[in-house]
Amino acid sequence: MIIAERKPLEEIRNMLAGYKRILVVGCGTCVTICWAGGEKEVGILSSQLRLASSKDGNELSVMEAVVERQCEKEMVLEELGDKVQEVEAILSMGCGAGVQTMAELFEEKPIFPALNTTFIGMPEKEGLWLEMCGACGDCFLDRTGGICPVVRCAKGLLNGPCGGTRKGGKCEIDPEKDCAWVLIYRRLEKQGRLALMRKYYEPKNYRVVKRPGKIEALEA
Amino acid sequence: MGGAKMARPFRETLKTKDFIVTAEAGPGKGSNTEKLVEHVELLKDRVDGLNVTDNQSAVMRYPSLGTCLLIKEHGGEPILQITCRDRNRLAIQADLLFAYSRGINNVLCLTGDAIDTGDHKEAKPVFDLDSVQLIHLVHTLNSGKDMVGNELDGGVDFCIGASATPSADPIEPQLLKFQKKLDAGMDFIQTQAVYDMDELKRFMENFHKMDNIDGVKILAGIVPIWGAKMARYMNENVPGIYVPQYLIDEIDQAPKGTKAAKGIEMAGRLIRQIKEEKICDGVHIMAIGREERVPAILEAAGI
Amino acid sequence: MTRENKKIIAFCCAESAYRAADRAGRLRIRYPDNVRVIRIPCAGRVSVLHILKAFEKGAAGVLVMGCQEGACRHLTGNIRAKERVKYAKDLLKEVGINGQRVKMVNFSPDMAQKFAREIEEMAEKIKEE
Numbered sequence: 001m002i003i004a005e006r007k008p009l010e011e012i013r014n015m016l017a018g019y020k021r022i023l024v025v026g027c028g029t030c031v032t033i034c035w036a037g038g039e040k041e042v043g044i045l046s047s048q049l050r051l052a053s054s055k056d057g058n059e060l061s062v063m064e065a066v067v068e069r070q071c072e073k074e075m076v077l078e079e080l081g082d083k084v085q086e087v088e089a090i091l092s093m094g095c096g097a098g099v100q101t102m103a104e105l106f107e108e109k110p111i112f113p114a115l116n117t118t119f120i121g122m123p124e125k126e127g128l129w130l131e132m133c134g135a136c137g138d139c140f141l142d143r144t145g146g147i148c149p150v151v152r153c154a155k156g157l158l159n160g161p162c163g164g165t166r167k168g169g170k171c172e173i174d175p176e177k178d179c180a181w182v183l184i185y186r187r188l189e190k191q192g193r194l195a196l197m198r199k200y201y202e203p204k205n206y207r208v209v210k211r212p213g214k215i216e217a218l219e220a
Numbered sequence: 221m222g223g224a225k226m227a228r229p230f231r232e233t234l235k236t237k238d239f240i241v242t243a244e245a246g247p248g249k250g251s252n253t254e255k256l257v258e259h260v261e262l263l264k265d266r267v268d269g270l271n272v273t274d275n276q277s278a279v280m281r282y283p284s285l286g287t288c289l290l291i292k293e294h295g296g297e298p299i300l301q302i303t304c305r306d307r308n309r310l311a312i313q314a315d316l317l318f319a320y321s322r323g324i325n326n327v328l329c330l331t332g333d334a335i336d337t338g339d340h341k342e343a344k345p346v347f348d349l350d351s352v353q354l355i356h357l358v359h360t361l362n363s364g365k366d367m368v369g370n371e372l373d374g375g376v377d378f379c380i381g382a383s384a385t386p387s388a389d390p391i392e393p394q395l396l397k398f399q400k401k402l403d404a405g406m407d408f409i410q411t412q413a414v415y416d417m418d419e420l421k422r423f424m425e426n427f428h429k430m431d432n433i434d435g436v437k438i439l440a441g442i443v444p445i446w447g448a449k450m451a452r453y454m455n456e457n458v459p460g461i462y463v464p465q466y467l468i469d470e471i472d473q474a475p476k477g478t479k480a481a482k483g484i485e486m487a488g489r490l491i492r493q494i495k496e497e498k499i500c501d502g503v504h505i506m507a508i509g510r511e512e513r514v515p516a517i518l519e520a521a522g523i
Numbered sequence: 524m525t526r527e528n529k530k531i532i533a534f535c536c537a538e539s540a541y542r543a544a545d546r547a548g549r550l551r552i553r554y555p556d557n558v559r560v561i562r563i564p565c566a567g568r569v570s571v572l573h574i575l576k577a578f579e580k581g582a583a584g585v586l587v588m589g590c591q592e593g594a595c596r597h598l599t600g601n602i603r604a605k606e607r608v609k610y611a612k613d614l615l616k617e618v619g620i621n622g623q624r625v626k627m628v629n630f631s632p633d634m635a636q637k638f639a640r641e642i643e644e645m646a647e648k649i650k651e652e
Contacts, residue, residue: 155331160397163460164333164334182390185392202353206348
């Protein structure tokens with residue numbers, strides 16, 4: 001799923017400076033699961049905004065809403081409907097795709113992002129998410145025991161560890177993080193597939209996903 | 221080129237010389253090349269090749285390519301270090317063509333230290349290629365074609381080097397990558413700093429068991445120690461370097477004012493042992509800002 | 524809002540703090556009357572949003588009062604409450620409200636004096652600012 005983090009309140013307030021009626025819109029999918037932009041976080045941010053502006057003596061009306069999936073136009077329209085007409089600006093607590101979906105639907109309104117979309121990952125334990133996929137469009141996991149070197153190696157190396165590996169197989173840039181290639185080595189060793197690590201892999205094809213990405217599929 | 225005499229091509233040295241010595245010239249930050257030229261003048265006739273670091277430790281500096289030109293102009297034999305961190309495959313190929321056109325014929329292919337270790341931490345890391353892919357790329361250029369198969373109008377013929385890390389822990393994944401470099405075809409290997417000769421011997425034993433090692437010369441990395449603090453700092457902060465405690469104690473016990481002489485003696489001793497016991501084919505001295513002490517180290521080593 | 528009617532909201536766990544408050548009343552221990560006690564089944568019931576809402580509605584201080592650590596009837600409700608209070612402090616600081624205006628306190632049911640003391644302390648704190 002997509003992992004995001006909320007921006008600092010000050011940055012959000014600077015974006016909203018001058019607007020008196022706003023709508024804070026959360027998303028019920030990925031960012032709900034990673035505690036960044038679900039119903040609860042919409043409530044917290046809205047409450048903070050009200051408290052901060054009343055402390056400054058400014059009037060700010062904050063409406064709240066949550067769309068089940070902010071990156072789906074139909075769902076956004078169904079949930080928000082007329083609410084958008086009542087406000088001057090929209091603060092999205094969705095990922096970058098959610099923000100842009102709403103920006104397209106409500107072209108006449110300024111849309112501001114309250115989150116920084118950070119990566120595609122998985123929950124490791126409660127409150128901790130780890131990056132797992134870089135959406136590179138050319139999956140390499142068959143060769144690496146299901147551990148992605150594109151994002152889990154700090155340098156995205158495809159042919160093995162760099163010389164910077166720290167004692168005990170930790171990463172050059174962070175002694176708290178494992179070297180992805182040491183993990184790959186151990187996994188492949190366990191599976192008796194170390195021959196995969198001896199193979200040479202060509203430079204990655206960065207044209208697989210032509211930016212901006214677009215995929216058309218047939219309905220089954 | 222000021223009529224400077226031509227240095228012996230490094231490839232020839234690799235084939236004919238018993239004990240090969242290279243050293244490192246680290247460019248500074250700024251366009252003032254005075255000190256750099258001083259180091260080059262001092263070292264060019266005493267070593268077989270002079271490596272130039274490429275934004276070493278991800279710290280922005282005077283370029284590797286420009287320094288190699290300076291070395292060439294002063295009659296030395298430059299070894300161009302290229303990392304994958306700051307350039308994509310187009311830029312790397314273009315730089316290699318330029319280098320070769322100006323008589324720079326040796327290249328050391330490196331991954332490059334992570335952006336986070338340097339002084340421009342917010343920069344975008346490139347790593348379009350990795351070091352193994354870079355070695356393959358140089359071979360492709362050597363064959364007269366670019367990476368995508370276009371003919372080159374005027375080819376190149378680089379002598380190709382790479383690095384290895386004998387002190388890595390765990391060593392197995394490193395050896396597998398090292399094997400890929402050998403499979404690609406290497407002329408020479410310059411290792412990360414080694415201090416423990418048993419470790420170097422173990423690394424060489426591993427090397428001799430590997431495939432595609434014919435004609436590959438191994439130069440052991442020598443980083444002189446100038447104090448116990450520096451050694452401890454490297455142990456804690458420089459991955460792949462391990463200074464044993466007895467060497468830290470030795471430099472620590474040297475009286476104040478004699479540390480430099482002690483560091484020179486210790487580095488000289490390591491080199492002498494490598495040479496006398498024929499542990500590997502030579503050494504690569506990285507004096508990191510103290511290049512002026514390299515001649516004394518060589519004297520201490522009896523070279 | 525004037526100084527006199529600055530409100531304190533005390534979320535009190537029914538198992539401990541609420542009983543301590545009750546006892547304080549029966550023992551006629553005096554404490555400031557600008558406190559509004561809210562009975563909750565467990566301190567773990569209080570969310571960050573409850574705390575923020577209290578401030579939004581005009582509270583000047585919030586106390587989350589749960590059982591002693593290790594004595595929670597729901598095992599970790601009081602630990603969760605402690606973490607949430609910590610989180611709420613950061614959120615309040617971001618808004619420019621002193622983080623000391625929200626506090627987690629642990630009780631056993633017999634701590635009537637402590638209940639009164641905590642209310643007094645918070646009342647003093649909100650008076651100062």
